[in-house]
Amino acid sequence: xxxxxxxxxxxxxxxxxxxxxxxEHFDVHFLREALGLETFALTVQRFAAGWKPTRGHRHRVQxxxxxxxxxxxxxxxxxxxxxxxxxxxxxxPPRTARSVRAAGDEEAVxxxxxxxxxxxxxxxxIPDFWAD
Numbered sequence: 001x002x003x004x005x006x007x008x009x010x011x012x013x014x015x016x017x018x019x020x021x022x023x024e025h026f027d028v029h030f031l032r033e034a035l036g037l038e039t040f041a042l043t044v045q046r047f048a049a050g051w052k053p054t055r056g057h058r059h060r061v062q063x064x065x066x067x068x069x070x071x072x073x074x075x076x077x078x079x080x081x082x083x084x085x086x087x088x089x090x091x092x093p094p095r096t097a098r099s100v101r102a103a104g105d106e107e108a109v110x111x112x113x114x115x116x117x118x119x120x121x122x123x124x125x126i127p128d129f130w131a132d
Contacts (some may be wrong), residue, residue, distance in 0.1 A: 056129030
């Protein structure tokens with residue numbers, strides 16, 4: 001019998017409150033444990049249209065690739081802002097400050113792949129990362 005796992009992201013509780021984000025405007029589903037991933041992490045994020053979170057973050061060891069699945073978005077990488085359209089991928093190495101958010105009139109949905117697996121002790125949150 002084949003060894004695989006199928007999980008709907010919506011069946012994994014959002015951890016928005018736990019990461020200090022507004023659950024009325026943001027969902028984050030960490031799928032690593034539900035899928036039984038061994039070497040990387042997988043996350044689904046949804047940002048409400050028009051909601052502009054202000055903080056960013058960086059990692060000490062974890063590299064991330066963000067794929068915008070739907071909507072329009074912008075990514076701030078250190079001091080540069082990049083516009084994103086659906087099925088655009090952005091790789092962010094460790095130690096680079098980053099943040100993404102919806103842009104325009106529709107929500108933005110991202111799938112994020114990260115390696116190696118790391119816990120919250122790998123994250124440094126950056127308040128007031130966005131100027132607006």
